[in-house]
Amino acid sequence: MLDAESRTLLRCFQDDPSLTTPELAARVGSTAARVARRLDKLREDGVLRGSTAIIDWPRLGFTVGVSLRITLDKTVSRAFDEFIQSARNVREVIEIQTFLGRVDVRLHLVAKDLPDYQRVYRDEILTLPHIADIEALMTVASVKSDENLPL
Incomplete structure (x- = not known):
């Protein structure tokens, strides 16, 4: 279903979703434009549904x-x-x-x-x-x- 480049991109993105597109591109060895297109395609296909904030509930009482x-x-x-x-x-x-x-x-x-x-x-x-x-x-x-x- 996913090619090696998309798997690498998703692996880096799930490790640190706060990375910018240029930072992701540098990590996967691609261009920012290509990474942006791949991310858009992954979102369009429903593979990447978004990114979320993880809340530490005990820290909030x-x-x-x-x-x-x-x-x-x-x-x-x-x-x-x-x-x-x-x-x-x-x-x-x-x-x-x-x-x-x-x-x-x-x-x-x-x-x-x-x-x-x-x-x-x-x-x-x-x-x-x-x-x-x-x-x-x-x-x-x-x-x-x-x-x-x-x-």
Whole structure:
């Protein structure tokens, strides 16, 4: 799918997305114009969807991280869609993943401390529609958090 030059470009870009186009060009041994065209093509093809800021939540006072594994009531026809729509509105939820299997959804949320987590859990999470079962897994340590691909 990708040629060697595009893989090299993506590898450098994912290692440091703050690099300018001329800096990327120097790293991959190409011209800035050629790199700009390749980046535009990768964006156009949907391979490169953008770049994001990575926030260190504990530095902002959010010291508690919890993953909630949720099973939905599958007897309700729109349970999945209604749950996801409502979960998107919980500000403390920073990630929503869906699954096939016993667990339908995983929410990852952050809270300032345990009392704040309890508030979010009681006032926000437990009011979400169509929950049949819920399991909370408190984050002890994040050992690896990396979305870089081995290109």
